[in-house]
Amino acid sequence: MSLTHAPADTPPPAGPDPDLLHRQDPELAGILDAERDRQAHSLQLIAAENFTSPAVLAALASPLANKYAEGYPGARHHGGCEFADLAERAAADRARALFGAEHANVQPHSGSSAVLAAYAALLRPGDTVLAMGLPYGGHLTHGSPANVSGHWYDFVGYGLDPATGLVDHDQVRALARAHRPAAIVCGSIAYPRHLDHALFRDIADEVGARLIADAAHPIGLVAGGAAPDPVPYADVVCATTHKVLRGPRGGLLLCRAELAERVDRAVFPFTQGGAQMHTIAAKAVAFAEAATPAFGAYAHRVVANARALAAALARHGLRISTGGTDTHLLVCDPAPLGVEGRTARGRLAAAGVILDCCALAPGDARGLRLGTAAVTTQGMGEAEMDRIAELIAGLLAGRLDAGRGRSAVRELTDGFPPYPVTG
Known part of the structure; x- marks a missing residue:
């Protein structure tokens, strides 16, 4: 594989070639394709993550x-x-x-x-x-x-x-x-x-x-x-x-x-x-x-979804820190369902529910930290927060195994692609 530039008399391409990486470096292209699939077909509930707009991605590749x-x-x-x-x-x-x-x-x-x-x-x-x-x-x-x-x-x-x-x-x-x-x-x-x-x-x-x-x-x-x-x-x-x-x-x-x-x-x-x-x-x-009104509406939906998710998780028996949330994130203790934080995170990840652990103060126990920014970007609302809470509780309580959980996650995320294909 040559890494040199084309000869000076070769005209430059008219624009980015979407297939270039697959031809030049199929190994890395495969890794990126796999990550794209992981993001699209698992639930991204890490409070520090989101999906950028296509315009932001375009500027990054400028x-x-x-x-x-x-x-x-x-x-x-x-x-x-x-x-x-x-x-x-x-x-x-x-x-x-x-x-x-x-x-x-x-x-x-x-x-x-x-x-x-x-x-x-x-x-x-x-x-x-x-x-x-x-x-x-x-x-x-x-x-x-x-x-x-x-x-x-x-x-x-x-x-x-x-x-x-x-x-x-x-x-x-x-x-x-x-x-x-x-x-x-x-x-x-x-x-x-x-x-x-x-x-x-x-x-x-x-x-x-x-x-x-x-x-x-x-x-x-x-x-x-x-x-x-x-x-x-x-x-x-x-x-x-x-x-x-x-x-x-x-x-x-x-x-x-x-x-x-x-x-x-x-x-x-x-x-x-x-x-x-x-x-x-x-x-x-x-x-x-x-700065747009659409973003303001989005930010308020993020909070509404976080509150809905916290309430739904509480109904399923998880203990919610501070009794709820004002923001995009919530912290919960899975111990009432018979599992501690690190084990819970691993069990959820195996089914495609991606979130973080955090400390539960006071003490050394570990809880779960969830955020609703990414799923809100995908277009999910309070009804989907109920489905997510039911999934989480079922996986933690042992009512769902990883295979059935992955199928349920895939069914949900298929209806809310992070980057919908437009004609």
Whole structure:
């Protein structure tokens, strides 16, 4: 197989050849075909995943994938960036307008990159940071010893009220007063309720701390008007552009104008190199899509589906954290059906029901974390949430084996293809 370009006198193809990869690299083409089939014919209930729009996928496959563009628009370290600059300015302008922010940095490669850049902009190594403890739903970047955050900063973890599963704001305030942190992080990967940004702002102001909102999960709901906006309260908002937002895998930072230079320098050159321009173009597409009334309706359907799924699972005997959800995700304990979290996840995966485990606080038990963004994108509604809950309960209780479960999942997903074929 030749990897060289065609001779100079050979005209370039008119456009992308959909069969090229199958001819040139059938092994990888087969892998991608298999992944496409897996996504289409299993239930995608991972709270951090979604299906992008075809327009976002088109931007990801654009010629900007070839462009090296270290720096920022108008101040690049490479030539030939005039169109890269236009794409990044469009993405940043659209993000500011969408979220009502004074400044947006669209270069972070991931949500984790965004959080670490926020720390770099606002903190010094050794500073104390107050964040949700990992056993309660904190992210790795909230002080895990396996993450750079746990090595560079002194994290103190706040938790949840054991009776309600809700954030214990009295504990947050007491810990803030006792430790006088340089920053407080407001955010979680498994908290199904809206966070009180105004109250966190009040606590941060009382102790002279910066407030960092890690809105990786709810930011798409914020864009669609289905969740409270952290931008007016936080010094810096960190987010991802996938999940409910339906953009490419990547990160986003929002802040006030006075922090813009510090945030930008924390991204480049401190924590990252060249921007992924094709991804930034895809972010621009996603921000424009998220500004439409159709996306707002979608975001509210995501929440309605999550609430319907939580209620249906509860009727089948699973224990629902906080008694329900305000967002796209829910956490449940499968123990009442006689199975613990890791075993439950494996049993469901064998039947094509794909979801995650998470900690059930307090304690070491593992629960299940489910999200409804992807299935809502496919067009499923509350009736399908009832069917999904029945499937999950049947598989966990042993009323359905993996084979019958796979057949039921296939029957359901066949009616809701993620990318319908159009004529």
